[in-house]
Every structure is written in structure tokens, then in C-alpha cells.
Amino acid sequence: MKHYDSKLHVSGSAEFVDDSPAPQGMLHAAVFGSPIAHGTISALNISPALAVTGVKAVFSFDDIPGDGYLGALIQDEPLFAHRQLMYHGQPIALVVAISASVARAAAALIQLETEPLAVVSCPRVAFAQGLMLQASRIYSKGDVEAAWPTCSTVVEGSVELGGQEHLYLETNRARAIPQEDGRLKVYSSTQSPSAEQKSIAQVLGIAMHLVEIDVRRIGGGFGGKESQATPWCCMAALAAYRLQQPVQLVLNRAEDMRMTGKRHPYKQDYKIGLDDHGTILAYQVTHYQNAGAYMDLSAAVLERSILHSTNAYAIANVHIVGTPCRTNLPPSTAFRGFGGPQGMFAMEAAIFKAAQKMGVEPDFIQEQNLISDGYRFHYGQTIKECRMKKVWREAKECFDVRGAKERVASFNAAHNGQKKGLALMPVCFGISFTRTFLNQGSCLVHVYTDGSVALASGGVEMGQGISSNLIAIAARTLGISAKRIRYNSTNTSRIANISPSAASSTTDLNGGATIVACEKILVGLKGVAAKHLASNPESISIVNERVQVNGSDTELGWQELVSMTYCSSVALMAHGFYTSPGIHFDNLAGKGSPFQYYAFGISLIEVTVDCLRGSYVLDSAKVVHDLGRPIIPSVDLGQVEGGLAQGIGWVTLEELSYDNEAKLASNSLSTYKVPDNHFMPNVIDIKFLETDSKQSGPLGSKAVGEPPLMYGIGAYFALRQAISAFKLQQYGDKLTSSDISLSPMTPERVLLSLYPNFLQSGGRDGIKQNQ
């Protein structure tokens, strides 16, 4: 079986929000955003926009009939800026007109007077000024202060991690259509249909049952449409509700890039202590999270950074501090990995630096400290079914790590102007929402009298293959061909209180629910079959669409059984509900067992740096990933390869630049660069470790959405290795690596690192990086 939607994709018939024919009289909206990053509104004059021919209405904060404040964790963000302007591009008003181009042209005429305030874009500055969205969280284990004196090597350093634009190819969009009886139907590109339903109801001051959100598929989300699709659908809904006409809002690329939040930039200080054998005795890290202007999901993202701050390593003494710092950037938000990548990066930077100090390879320290069964993390969870050492061994053998290192060394000895580097990146990533209550899934299974089956669940199809996975799960559970099964759009009228499609858990939760629902129907089917075949239900099974008694085929087929069941007045539809077992977590205390299980894997990335030009090529990326039992191997493979590419992009090319006034300078695809086909390694080799796990998702599968992103971090350290090799050749021990690890490692950073003497004036004028 392949990706269920792919046939529609390749023929161009897969519909996205604005692809369906427009309803009669549909209007189009455009957003007027703040021209400054921080200040107050002294006057807003919308009349020039209203005067434009074709403009129907302009809405701002005062036009909101209900509660105008949104937010996934706390409701601190106004739908339209109200007096205060907190980031550049913050929505202030919505212009509704007969076409999007008229609406945009009119929005540009809106007059705004502001009183600018000082802009803060650096989380350290924000922290120093007391601009925090929540008090610092401290997680401790053992006693780092007591441990430092016992270490033979102690190094300290800092890290500056850039954010990351999601760059889903489909920008944010929603189409809201008024219905009878004060209802609204909204087609939206969102990962969180129920959050949108709730937000719209709240903004309009109406009950949730009057709002129906429908999501057929979304053109990429990656976390960017978990909380931040909500404002746009609320705006379309507000306009449609007020005007009682269909309204569509489609952000163009530049609007989407400047108005929506991105992966959190972090600044970090670390300290690591090791003994002579390379055992890490103590690790301390402070995370200054750049949360942007409002809370959004920042506290939850930070929590995962803290939980994953020791990545895959067993460390006796750990001290982690994390603070979400308020700045004047758009609210930073979920992005595949959800804080995990930032937590792990600092750990790897610390190991890299410690290895340099000790004169060993980083993977010596990595291997020395890998976790195994029984290790208790700093948040209290004890790891079981740990495969970290197994994937490490597997990678070493499959990919001949020793041979690769020798090749790199001999290449470097033979080439003055080119240097290779390689890095291993182990990943241990916890699966489950850390807000434990979110770990719930629902599925509605309909078996129709012709034997065809329809599924509806809370899982949003965003390319990750949830529809295919659930179809495969239902097919296997019911014992029928996947051809009989269709996946319906994700709709709040079919499924209530949907958890976001996020946290890698969508298949786990909704797939679990699919099994529950299918099994309920099977009870009915088997009862009818048993009666008909004069057997008992326990001996009945359905295999390949045929009813079996004690494993032997009977005359009775699926379709006949379904008709029979219907005529016996037995239910052919069922709702399944599923929650992850055995998890609990006290978010305030930071203690508990938040994860149902862990995903394990490791990458080996090799690069070649052109030391004359500072440009580089990624030679290969190899991965061993513990997949449990795959549901659809090609879908899982796609998740690993895609996550890897995004992770590589994050630490290499993807550089968000802001000007001094915190206005996004890299606001287009011509200035913000994601990996293209040429950039990705020529050799991409993914090996799945198929394992049987007691702790897993449906049918023995393991979540695969987020963990692979962190494999890409290896590209950063491989580049650092190559740079070090060149600097050793050129400068000997004179110039060691800097105390600050800056990511992404753009060709600019590479070249400037290769020739540190060239920098006389130092620093940039005008463009600040990685706020």
C-alpha cells in the first residue's frame, strides 16, 4: 500500500481549501499588519480602505462580538492588535473585498499612527529586563556543584540557535461560509480543528456546536499550523459571520512569512564535566528561549527542550534552567521536534567542545555515555526497552564508521583546499504530548451495507500519511482490503474535541482509536457470523475478506456478512476512543513519566567543505531508526527522509534575518533558503531497525514524525569537524574554535571561520542574525 492521497496529488485533483469552486458571492480578505515591532496605536483610520471600490468592510478589534484574545496555553494574544503593537506584521485589521487583490490594495491605504517603543529581539536582553512569559523552570538531578571538582575535564560555552520558518508550501488559508440557523462552516488549513472551532465560537460569542471546521488535507504543517492557523480562520469566520457572506482569506507567501511565528531561536550557556574515561559526570545548561511576543506554545516547547536536554546520554548530575523570554518577534511556535532539537543541540555542542579539549573524537564521548534500560531521566521517568546502544552498534557496523573516519582522515591529509568532516548524531525522543490530557484520540468507523468502509478521526492529513496509516490499521483489524476503505475529511461535526495533529502521536492516538472502533464492529459481525455458521464468536475471524471458523475459510464473505449484520439490526458503525496508557506528568513540578515510549535512532552525516570558497557539499546522510513494526514502510521512510531534510536545513541554510527594528528581512523564498534537491546529500541511506516493543503505538508501530528531524543536527557538527581540520592545517593549535556555537552554519559562517584573521572590522552593520 502507498500513500492514500498520492493518486490525487499526481493528477492535480487533490483539493486544498481554495481549490474547491467558490460559493456564490464569496468575498476575499486581506490582513493589514503592524509596520513596527513595538509601540502603541495612537490612531487607526480605515476610511481610505473602505472608500475603495469593491471593498465591503474593514474589521478591527472593536468589531469582535465575543472574546478577542486567543492562545493555545493562555489567552494573551489579541486577534487584532488592540492599542499595543507587539511585533512587526501583527494583524491590526482585516479588509474584505470582491477580490484578494482589491483587498490587498485597500489594506495598503489604511492609515496608522503609532508611538514606537524600544524593540527587544534578543532573549538574553529580554531576560535581563525581566521580560519573561513564565518564571524560570529548574530541573535538577544529583548535584552538579559537587560534581565539578571531581571532573578531570570541564568546559563551558554558549550556543546561539536560529529559528526556522516552516515553509509549508501551502500558506495559511481558510474559507468561512455562513449556514442556516446562525451556523458557520469553515474550511481551514489547520492541524488543530477543535482549537479553531473553540476559538471561533469564543471570538463570535456563540456556542461551539454552531461552528463546523472541515479539513480535507493541508499542504504541509510541520507545527506551523498547530496554533498559528487559528487567527486566520477566526478572521475569515468573523467576516463571514458579520457580513453573512462566504469569505476566504489566503495569506500570500510574504504575509505568511512575516506574520506567523517560527521555530524558537534559543541562546544557551552550557557547562559539562567529564572524567578521564570520557564519562559525563555533570551537565548544566541554561536555555534562554526567544518566545516572541505572546505565549503561544512556548512554555510547552521549552518543557520539551528541558526534557531532552541530555538527549541520549546517561548523566548522574544534571541542572537545567529554562526561561521563555518575551521579545518583539512574532510568537514563536511549534515546529517538528517541538523544542527537542534545541535541547539536544546544546548537549552536542558541549560534547564537541569537551572532545576537542580532551583530544578525542566526539563519538568517543557519545558512545561512552549512551543510555540503557533502567536509566532515570532528570524528570523522573525510567527508560525501558531502550535501543540506544543497539542502534549505535547497528550504525557502526552497517555504515562502517571506522572505515569512514579513515577515509576522511586520508582525504584531509591529501587535500589542502578541501576538508571532509563527519558526525554521528544519536537521538532519543519521547513520544506523547507532555500535556498528558491531550493524549486522546477518536475514530468513527462506518461500515456501509455494500461493504465499503469510511473512517473519520481527529487526525489531520498533512502529508504525514495519517489517512493511509488509519486505512491500513482498519484494513488489518477488520481483515479486509484497503481498497474498500476511504478516509473522510477531519471534521468537528464528526469528531469532537480533537487533539492537534502533533507530537508525532497522531497515528498512535487515532490509530489506537481506530482499532477500538473496528473491534466494536467486529463484535457485532462475529456474533452474526457465529449464529449463521452455528459456531461461537470466539472462533470466528475475518481474513482476506473471508469469514473463518477456527482458521478455516467458510463460504461467508465480507460483503455478505455485512448485509447479514445490517439485516440483523446490529450496529455497523462505532466510535473508538483511545488514551495512551501509563503516562503522568506534573508540569509544574517537572516530574513524572510523560512519555509512553521513546523513539531511538542515529545518523551519520559526512560533508566536504571547499576551503577556498567556504561552500560545502553534503556527501551522505545515513540513518538507523528504530521503527517498531512499520505500518506502511514507504510512508514511514518518507517521514524519516523529510524530517532529516528539515533538520539539515535548520542547521545549514535556513537563516532568519531581522533588521535592527525586528522586521523580518528574509521574508521570501528568494531570501530564505530551504534545501533543494541539489543540496541534499547524494547518498541518503535509511535503515529501519524493526523491533518488537511492548511499549508502542498501534500494531507494534512507533511514532516517526519528529525524531528524524534531529538527525540533521549531525550536519552542523560534521561541518565543524571539517573546519577544524582546515584550521589545524593552516594555523596549528593557534586558533581553536570559538566559545560560541552559532547555528545555522551558512557558507558565510564557514568561510569566516576558516579565515578568522580576515575579520578586521568585525560584525555586521545593519543586519542582525538569529535573534
Place this chain on the structure above:
Amino acid sequence: MSKRFPIQFILNTDLVTVEVPPGALALDFIRDQRHLSGTKEGCREGDCGACIVLVGELVSASVDNSGESSLKKNTVKSGVHYQPMTSCLLPVGELQGKHLVTIEGLRGARDAACVDAVGLEGVGSEGEQLSTVQAAMIECGGTQCGYCTPGFIMSLTGWVADPSQPLDRNGLNQAISGNLCRCTGYNSIRKAGQRIADGLSDLVQRVDRIKALCERGDLPAYFLGIDRRLLELSQRSSLVDSREKAAVPITGGTAIPIAGGTNFFLQQGAQAQTMALNLIQCAAPAAAVVVENNWLVVDARMSFESFGRDPLVQDAIPDIQIYNKLIASRPIRIRATLAGNLCNASPIGDLTCLMLALGAELDLVEDDRERSLPLCEFYLGYRKINKTDTEILRTIRFPKPSINAIVGWEKISKRPHLDIATVNSAVVVELEGKRRIKSARFAIGGVAEIPLLLDKTGQFLMGKELDVDVIFEALARAQKEIAPISDIRGSADYKRLLVRQQLLAHFIRGFPEHIPEDIVFEALR
């Protein structure tokens, strides 16, 4: 409001007659006017490829021994040549007499029975009719969210339908050089490309790939009749005749000449609808290169792609294709022109630097007035050029580099492909005797308000004996001629460093015996 154009072309199967402003963009026409929603908008910058369509035009096809066909428009009308273009930067005005193919135009390639043979159990709805390209993308897991997919399908279909493109990894890389996918990481799409190349390997033998693809069921049968329909269309349309027969672009009036417009429509796509534009690419005769007195004379409307493939250009600049492939993407190079590149006056300038280093001269025309000037006098300041708004750059002439000269081109951008240069540079250095420098011309982009010719550095080197010390002295002089600023492409420091490194790279590559790499790295310590 600008004057509307009456335009006739074939959209998929249908003859379309429309009146549009010349700046109306094909993407909007396709989606909003024709409600063909398979073509997606991703960026409106030509940077993602989600909106790629195929544009077919009548050509005569002949194949030389190398298997590369040279295609000339409209001399003998014997076939339709399809090329991928980003519809977000393509004015409808240029579609006169052409065949515009969207993803919907690929439907009906093959009956459902064949699809089953490909073995696509449990995928999507039944009854869809899929080509080898589409089936391979499914089989190899080349789609995830599906938003970029129609663009990839069009690029891949354009690849297999174009006899000038090799059905191998290099051909694939070029084919999808303008497509971004955020979901897959491309590996599955590469596998699909391999599968397509394997599945269609017999096409390599065929000159007429369109016919072959139709016979195989990989294109709908209606493609077979397109050449005849386009021929009829061109014979019917008096408008086309008058424009086509013009050996030079029509000048006059107040309309702004647009040659390709890959930058213009990116910058001003929203306003372009209301502007008076003179689309000089529209129904233009074959742009070409001739050699006169050892100078190459280039029709300025020539696209990057056809310039790079011209045998006379390749003879003069053997590495031109290597340089070309670092510029934008294939769909953009198919549309972007030399005239557009030079007149756009970007300080970075891509081929502009090469032309500056080659010592190019320009012929400008307006009504019946003509004038010529050296390219190095064309740039007056930031995006200011020695040309009136309505004057047209007709030809670019440059001397064929001497056999004793090296021609080099370097480009560094954040992403090696599909990106704008931070710094690019071109050099033409001619030696006399073993190592005496007869002349040296350096042109550098991205370090001043204009594409910069390093006069003083060049003069310094003239007559010098080539060695590492002299080069380092030249590098120091080059630093005094440039004035880079920090911007989104990089810091001023970085650009200065890049200038040094690129100039070194030119000499190391051009004169490895005189400027050996090892000595350079020693000197850099």
C-alpha cells in the same frame, strides 16, 4: 489601465481567445479565470515551482550526431517543443499561438487497465488515468502533502518530453531544479526519477518524444494534433504575423519593454496588470548568435538557456553550461533573457559579470534611432542605466576570447543552486609568452551599486609576470575598488573575503602551474 491584448492559444485541449492586459499572469488566469485548481501558488517568485506549467511552441527539430537536437522556432513547422515555466512569472500575453499545458491537461493519458498493471493497490480513487511519471511518483512515495506535486509532475513530464534533456540523473537534477518540496527531502522523488528514466529508456532513440509518449499512453492523444492546430492558429492570426515577421522587436510608444520579466513580475506582479508593457519576447523570431569579425553578436532577447546551449557560445566560452546551471533554475533560465539581465541592472547581475569581463558592447534601438556603447559604461548607479525607459537593447556583442585567455566565472550563494549570488565574479585573463599578463578584466557582482569592473586591479596586472606575490598584490588592490554593504545576502566582511577567495579561485583554476593551490594556502596562513 493598460491596453488589452487579444490573445489566442490552446489551453490543454481547448482553443482559448481572451483579451487580457499584457501583464496579466498565467497563474491567475489558470486558477481564477479558468478554475483549473491543480496549478498551485507557492511563492509568486518563481522560487518554488508549485505553479509550473508546460508551454509548447512550434519548432523545427533536427538532431546532430551527439543526439542533442537543436531547435529553431518557426522555420519548418514540424513539431511542438514543450518547456517548463513558472506560471507566476509568465504573462498571458506571451502565450499567443502556443500550447499551455496544466496538470489537468495530462489527464486521460492511459486507461485504467494500464494503471492496474502498474500495481497501485489501495491508492486513491479508481479510474484515474496515470502516466509513467505519475505512477512512478506514487510508487516511490514521491508525494506527501501533495501541494508541490503538480509542479513536480509538470517538470518531470517536461523532462521526458524534451529530446534535448538526457534521461539520467543529470537530466533529472535539471528537470527539478526549480521545484521545492518541504515534505519528502527529495530522495523519493529521485527514486521516482530513476524509475521514470528506466521505464522510458526507449525514448532516448526517438526524436519525436511527444509522439512516442502518446503512443505509450504517457501523454493524452490530443497532443498529437497540437502541431497542426498551432500551425492553423499562426496562419489565421494577423496579429501574430505582424509581430513574428519583425526581425527586431517593435519599438515606439510608451510601453515598457519586458524581455522575459522573471525579475519584473517578481517585483511588480501585482501592479503589472495595470501597466503598459511591451512584451518583446512575445512571438519573437528565433533569437540567435552569429559571429562577425571574431565578435559574437547575440540577439539580446536570447534566454539564458538558449544562450548556454548555443554552439558558438560554447565554442567561445567552453564552461558556459557549468556557469549557467548555477543561475536560478531551468524553468527560470528558459524565461530569463540576456537583455532582461543586463537592463535589470542588479548589482549581482549573473551573466552581466561575464559580459563585463568579456568586454561586451551593446546596441540600443528606439524607433529608427540606434546607438552603441560599451557595457562598462551602461551602469550609472544603483539600478540606473544609460537607457531610456522605452529604448530596447537589441544586440550584445563581445569579442571571442583569445586562445591564450582564460575565462572564469565564480558564484557563491547561500544555497549553491536556485539562489541569488552573494558575490559572483568573472575574469578574462590573457597571457602572452609563458606568464606575462597581456590583459586582465575582472568583473564582480554584489560588492558595489553596480556590477563592477575592477579597472585598477586589471591595469595593475597588465604586463606583470604571473606569480603568487603579484596576485596577492592584485587582491589588495581589488579590496580598494569594491564597496560592499551588509545585506540579506551577507555581511560586508564576508563579501570582501569572498572577493579575495574568488579571485584566487580564478587564478588557481586558470593557471595551476603558476598559481598552485598549495602555495596559495601557505600564503593564506
